[in-house]
Amino acid sequence: MATLIKKRRFVADSWQLLECAADGALPEVTDTGAVIVPLALWRARRDALLARGHAIGVWLDSGESAEDIAADLNHFAVVAVSFPTLSDGRGYSTARLLRERHGFTGELRAIGEVRRDQLLFLERCGFDAFALRDDQDAEHALEAFEEFSEAYQVSVTQPVPLFRRRASSGPAA
Amino acid sequence: MYVYDEIDQRLVDERVAQFRDQTRRFLAGTLSEDEFRALRLRNGLYIQRHAPMLRVAIPYGLLTSAQLRKLAHIARTYDRGYGHMSTRQNIQYNWPRLEEVPQILAELASVQMHAIQTSGNCVRNTTTDQFAGVADDEIVDPLVWCEMIRQWSTFHPEFTWLPRKFKIAVNGSRADRAAVEVHDIGLHAMRADNGAVGFKVLVGGGLGRTPVIGHVIREFLPWQHLLTYLDAILRVYNRFGRRDNIHKARIKILVKEYGPERFREEVEAEWAHLKDGPATLIPEEIRRLESRFTRPQYLQQPGAEAALERQLAADRAFAKWHQRNVFPHKQPGYAAVTLSLKRTGVPPGDITAGEMDAVAELADHYSFGELRVTHEQNLVFADVRKADLHALWRTLRPLGFATPNIGLLTNIICCPGGDFCSLANAKSIPVAAAIQQRFDDLDYLFDIGELDLNISGCINSCGHHHVGHIGILGVDKNGEEWYQVEIGGNQGRTGHGVGASLGKVIGPSFARAEVPDVIERLIGCYLEYRDSEAERFIDVVHRIGHDPFKKSVYASVAKVAAAEPA
Numbered sequence: 001m002a003t004l005i006k007k008r009r010f011v012a013d014s015w016q017l018l019e020c021a022a023d024g025a026l027p028e029v030t031d032t033g034a035v036i037v038p039l040a041l042w043r044a045r046r047d048a049l050l051a052r053g054h055a056i057g058v059w060l061d062s063g064e065s066a067e068d069i070a071a072d073l074n075h076f077a078v079v080a081v082s083f084p085t086l087s088d089g090r091g092y093s094t095a096r097l098l099r100e101r102h103g104f105t106g107e108l109r110a111i112g113e114v115r116r117d118q119l120l121f122l123e124r125c126g127f128d129a130f131a132l133r134d135d136q137d138a139e140h141a142l143e144a145f146e147e148f149s150e151a152y153q154v155s156v157t158q159p160v161p162l163f164r165r166r167a168s169s170g171p172a173a
Numbered sequence: 174m175y176v177y178d179e180i181d182q183r184l185v186d187e188r189v190a191q192f193r194d195q196t197r198r199f200l201a202g203t204l205s206e207d208e209f210r211a212l213r214l215r216n217g218l219y220i221q222r223h224a225p226m227l228r229v230a231i232p233y234g235l236l237t238s239a240q241l242r243k244l245a246h247i248a249r250t251y252d253r254g255y256g257h258m259s260t261r262q263n264i265q266y267n268w269p270r271l272e273e274v275p276q277i278l279a280e281l282a283s284v285q286m287h288a289i290q291t292s293g294n295c296v297r298n299t300t301t302d303q304f305a306g307v308a309d310d311e312i313v314d315p316l317v318w319c320e321m322i323r324q325w326s327t328f329h330p331e332f333t334w335l336p337r338k339f340k341i342a343v344n345g346s347r348a349d350r351a352a353v354e355v356h357d358i359g360l361h362a363m364r365a366d367n368g369a370v371g372f373k374v375l376v377g378g379g380l381g382r383t384p385v386i387g388h389v390i391r392e393f394l395p396w397q398h399l400l401t402y403l404d405a406i407l408r409v410y411n412r413f414g415r416r417d418n419i420h421k422a423r424i425k426i427l428v429k430e431y432g433p434e435r436f437r438e439e440v441e442a443e444w445a446h447l448k449d450g451p452a453t454l455i456p457e458e459i460r461r462l463e464s465r466f467t468r469p470q471y472l473q474q475p476g477a478e479a480a481l482e483r484q485l486a487a488d489r490a491f492a493k494w495h496q497r498n499v500f501p502h503k504q505p506g507y508a509a510v511t512l513s514l515k516r517t518g519v520p521p522g523d524i525t526a527g528e529m530d531a532v533a534e535l536a537d538h539y540s541f542g543e544l545r546v547t548h549e550q551n552l553v554f555a556d557v558r559k560a561d562l563h564a565l566w567r568t569l570r571p572l573g574f575a576t577p578n579i580g581l582l583t584n585i586i587c588c589p590g591g592d593f594c595s596l597a598n599a600k601s602i603p604v605a606a607a608i609q610q611r612f613d614d615l616d617y618l619f620d621i622g623e624l625d626l627n628i629s630g631c632i633n634s635c636g637h638h639h640v641g642h643i644g645i646l647g648v649d650k651n652g653e654e655w656y657q658v659e660i661g662g663n664q665g666r667t668g669h670g671v672g673a674s675l676g677k678v679i680g681p682s683f684a685r686a687e688v689p690d691v692i693e694r695l696i697g698c699y700l701e702y703r704d705s706e707a708e709r710f711i712d713v714v715h716r717i718g719h720d721p722f723k724k725s726v727y728a729s730v731a732k733v734a735a736a737e738p739a
């Protein structure tokens with residue numbers, strides 16, 4: 001199982017991630033335990049999932065968007081966003097939209113091709129949980145969060161851009 | 174030149190430390206080849222034909238003499254003693270050793286330089302007019318805005334894994350010397366009636382496999398909204414740009430698929446959420462950036478004009494150079510000078526460490542210690558006293574930088590091609606050399622007049638062949654190197670009022686040895702048809718069309734035409 005980092009600490013993962021079969025068939029859901037379900041399952045079995053009485057999470061594939069779940073966010077303790085490849089950057093936008101536009105405050109988890117060297121930017125886009133790929137050097141992974149001490153842009157972790165902070169701290173030297 | 178503050182410096186230093194660690198992990202085997210590839214690309218490091226290639230950003234083309242000396246030092250210490258000026262205001266080193274790249278980056282950081290985002294699918298180095306801030310036809314000085322975009326794009330958290338690379342160009346003059354119409358985003362800085370700065374925003378232009386002229390999606394964007402609007406464009410692209418096919422992943426394809434109108438609507442809808450948010454720019458920041466740019470202390474130059482006139486009248490060679498390589502300056506008594514890196518026999522854009530040192534020395538002496546690199550792969554001294562022009566010219570001549578060919582046929586834009594680049598279909602440098610040799614007669618060259626000739630070694634179009642008045646493209650035909658010739662391209666609005674246009678292929682391609690003859694026939698046709706010397710090659714192509722040119726070229730190469738499908 002992948003190592004889970006949450007809020008820059010290693011934690012045990014109490015969630016079970018369910019996936020559709022290769023042919024698209026929806027996975028079975030047992031009666032107990034917290035599950036993160038694919039969007040298709042949420043859409044098909046919404047009432048049944050809510051009736052289980054356990055916490056629910058949903059996960060979005062990179063082609064699925066924040067808007068697809070915006071109206072349902074109050075049902076989810078976790079939203080996971082999948083990165084099918086390292087270079088597929090759509091999830092960065094998805095995360096910002098969930099946080100900044102749709103006000104999601106629960107756990108936002110990056111899953112899939114999640115590697116050490118992406119952690120900081122993922123966090124800046126609003127992820128607070130990271131299912132680190134198995135082959136990653138977990139021991140040193142947390143160092144990635146410290147690699148940059150400042151950033152120019154607005155982000156989820158720094159809503160005030162550097163230029164406004166520079167301006168309010170008086171004229172530059 | 175923008176001078177870093179403590180934070181700018183810290184970020185660049187932290188990037189060096191990060192890359193040092195990534196390289197260490199890669200060499201130790203804990204970072205996979207695949208992962209390292211994605212990371213090194215974002216630091217400008219390619220692995221190509223012979224060795225790694227390191228591309229160093231020269232943000233919007235500005236360099237100090239100290240930085241140039243550092244580039245010379247790097248060329249000497251870590252490479253084979255020279256560098257290559259690219260067509261995107263970058264310098265490339267072709268022979269660095271992977272293990273030494275972190276050290277090279279540290280050397281760069283020590284002079285406020287970097288290789289951040291010079292490759293990879295992210296926002297690349299922003300480019301601009303090489304005469305920014307000094308051109309006499311300038312409306313808005315684009316330099317502050319370029320630095321603004323540099324900071325905004327550097328380590329942007331959301332847009333580091335775009336579908337494809339992303340290039341932004343800014344122009345602030347009446348003429349367009351930044352080719353904004355063929356960039357992913359082109360910005361024309363302009364002024365409203367009340368003098369307020371804003372930008373005409375173009376998207377979806379580009380060269381490469383599918384050359385397109387950009388579409389205007391906003392006629393006037395007030396400056397305060399520059400970053401939120403860029404965020405909106407990039408977000409639409411990041412979310413909806415194609416990722417399934419590398420050849421269809423540039424923003425131009427998305428704009429084409431949606432149509433410019435729907436694309437504009439998508440951007441505006443996204444922007445509605447971001448507009449007036451915290452990323453809205455404030456006057457304090459513009460003033461701060463402006464104050465961090467060093468600006469020359471110009472002096473009155475009484476009598477300079479008259480003295481220059483006398484020198485021009487007395488010295489024909491000097492006058493020729495002045496005509497081609499000296500550009501009018503907004504400050505009386507000053508001029509901007511282009512140092513041609515296009516002398517016959519030297520690969521276009523190549524410069525040795527010794528030459529860099531010599532140029533740095535001259536920049537200190539003649540141009541306030543600063544210089545620029547141009548997308549035409551030349552260098553510019555932007556602030557030369559007119560009284561010094563003659564002395565500068567005499568100094569440049571023995572160094573080989575005074576070839577009076579700026580704007581002329583032998584000022585060839587040329588990518589590294591098959592000699593260096595692993596993607597090439599064909600060599601480009603020897604083609605440039607053969608053409609330069611053929612047109613070595615200066616009087617003839619001047620008679621032909623303004624002509625942009627651009628060469629790319631493959632369809633990636635790094636040599637901008639689509640926007641050359643004459644464009645040459647290396648193609649592969651059954652493992653052999655052939656060359657396709659286009660005419661009618663233009664990189665952007667010029668003094669003559671013609672906007673950007675894309676060249677069209679004249680017909681079947683040619684063997685390398687035939688290329689100089691083909692160019693000669695094209696020129697012959699032009700000379701025959703032109704109204705006057707004022708009518709340039711490109712003007713004639715636009716007036717009479719391709720047919721006369723095709724006829725004059727193919728009449729005598731029928732054998733090639735028969736052998737080669739279009």
Ligand code: SF4
Nearest residue numbers: 588594597630631635
């Ligand atoms: S145009 Fe092609 S051959 Fe030339 S540098 Fe670019 S990728 Fe290489």
